[in-house]
Amino acid sequence: MKAVIAQIDHNALIHNVKTIKAMVPDSHIAAVVKANAYGHGLLTVADTLQPYVGAFAVARLDEALSLRERGISRDIILLEGFFEDSDINTISHHNFLTVIHDIEQVDAIERAEVAKPIRCWMKIDIGMHRLGASYDQISEMKYRLENCRNVKHPLGLISHLSVADTPSESEYNCEQIDRFIKVSRDFKGDLCLANSAGILKWPASHTKWVRPGIILYGISPFEDKVGSDFGLKPVMTLRSSLIAVRKVKKGAKVGYGAAWTAPVDTVIGIAAVGYGDGYPRTAPTGTPVWVNGRIAGSVGHVCMDMMFVDLGPQASDRVGSEVVLWGSEVPVEKVAKLCGTIPYELVCHIMPRVKVSNLCT
Ligand SMILES: *Cc1c(COP(=O)(O)O)cnc(C)c1O
Numbered sequence: 001m002k003a004v005i006a007q008i009d010h011n012a013l014i015h016n017v018k019t020i021k022a023m024v025p026d027s028h029i030a031a032v033v034k035a036n037a038y039g040h041g042l043l044t045v046a047d048t049l050q051p052y053v054g055a056f057a058v059a060r061l062d063e064a065l066s067l068r069e070r071g072i073s074r075d076i077i078l079l080e081g082f083f084e085d086s087d088i089n090t091i092s093h094h095n096f097l098t099v100i101h102d103i104e105q106v107d108a109i110e111r112a113e114v115a116k117p118i119r120c121w122m123k124i125d126i127g128m129h130r131l132g133a134s135y136d137q138i139s140e141m142k143y144r145l146e147n148c149r150n151v152k153h154p155l156g157l158i159s160h161l162s163v164a165d166t167p168s169e170s171e172y173n174c175e176q177i178d179r180f181i182k183v184s185r186d187f188k189g190d191l192c193l194a195n196s197a198g199i200l201k202w203p204a205s206h207t208k209w210v211r212p213g214i215i216l217y218g219i220s221p222f223e224d225k226v227g228s229d230f231g232l233k234p235v236m237t238l239r240s241s242l243i244a245v246r247k248v249k250k251g252a253k254v255g256y257g258a259a260w261t262a263p264v265d266t267v268i269g270i271a272a273v274g275y276g277d278g279y280p281r282t283a284p285t286g287t288p289v290w291v292n293g294r295i296a297g298s299v300g301h302v303c304m305d306m307m308f309v310d311l312g313p314q315a316s317d318r319v320g321s322e323v324v325l326w327g328s329e330v331p332v333e334k335v336a337k338l339c340g341t342i343p344y345e346l347v348c349h350i351m352p353r354v355k356v357s358n359l360c361t
């Protein structure tokens with residue numbers, strides 16, 4: 001009998017990166033591996049992807065350092081730049097590529113004393129209002145960076161699409177792409193715009209570099225689609241097993257808060273997985289769970305270490321029977337939707353106690 005494991009299928013990862021390459025034949029891929037490669041394991045994912053991608057993109061300096069320590073030699077992009085002045089020397093030393101999104105970062109780079117000039121992509125805000133130079137700051141930031149001896153030339157340009165995955169905001173998305181393309185005419189360095197949704201849906205956003213995250217892991221960025229709709233394969237399968245199987249009578253109150261009452265005599269399976277592993281407590285009764293080759297539904301509240309599955313009155317499942325919470329058998333996109341969240345959050349939230357099993361051939 002197995003406790004919960006996150007099985008990571010590296011063949012699926014290779015299949016996905018090759019599928020993405022075919023979608024953007026003229027672009028280089030910066031594989032987004034922030035947040036422990038969306039819960040899939042930063043270092044093992046990077047090892048597998050390295051031969052297929054031009055760069056890796058991360059959100060924190062520590063993530064970049066872990067990749068270098070592992071021996072990853074590809075370019076590494078810091079999507080949020082540096083947070084402290086002292087990071088600038090680390091960036092120079094390891095030849096990381098940093099995003100500069102704020103005028104205070106420009107001040108810091110000008111003040112710094114670096115051994116080698118650092119590679120920078122200036123970030124502009126084209127409509128998300130999260131990070132990036134606003135319109136009235138672009139020329140000043142660009143001028144100062146281009147005239148700074150600590151910055152390697154030419155300067156690149158990066159931005160992020162806020163509604164590429166939102167069908168009702170198509171027009172706003174097109175405006176954002178247009179803004180990027182207009183500003184990019186003044187930049188001689190590399191350009192980088194598309195996220196996963198941009199790659200799948202907006203060819204105009206395919207600049208020299210693209211930044212796929214969620215689709216590398218075989219997951220759709222669109223709420224109404226699953227990865228397989230785009231020829232992608234899920235990389236993570238969250239598996240566990242039943243540690244108890246019990247008959248309950250009609251009217252039996254199941255779990256904390258008596259949140260579910262059996263409508264008929266039935267058989268309940270207790271699966272060894274809960275929110276302490278990263279399975280969402282918000283999963284409502286009826287969330288699909290694969291058990292022994294069929295789809296059953298969860299019932300009651302998810303506990304920290306266990307959850308309840310209604311196996312049905314005729315169930316012949318035994319203790320030890322295999323359970324899949326998401327993966328090829330149950331799309332994580334569907335589970336996320338039922339939980340009122342996005343699949344990104346579910347895979348990111350896999351807890352350290354979940355054993356990882358890497359499948360490779
Ligand atoms: C996380 C992130 C991405 C990847 O987004 P996906 O939707 O997973 O493809 C791209 N760019 C930036 C700036 C990000 O923060």
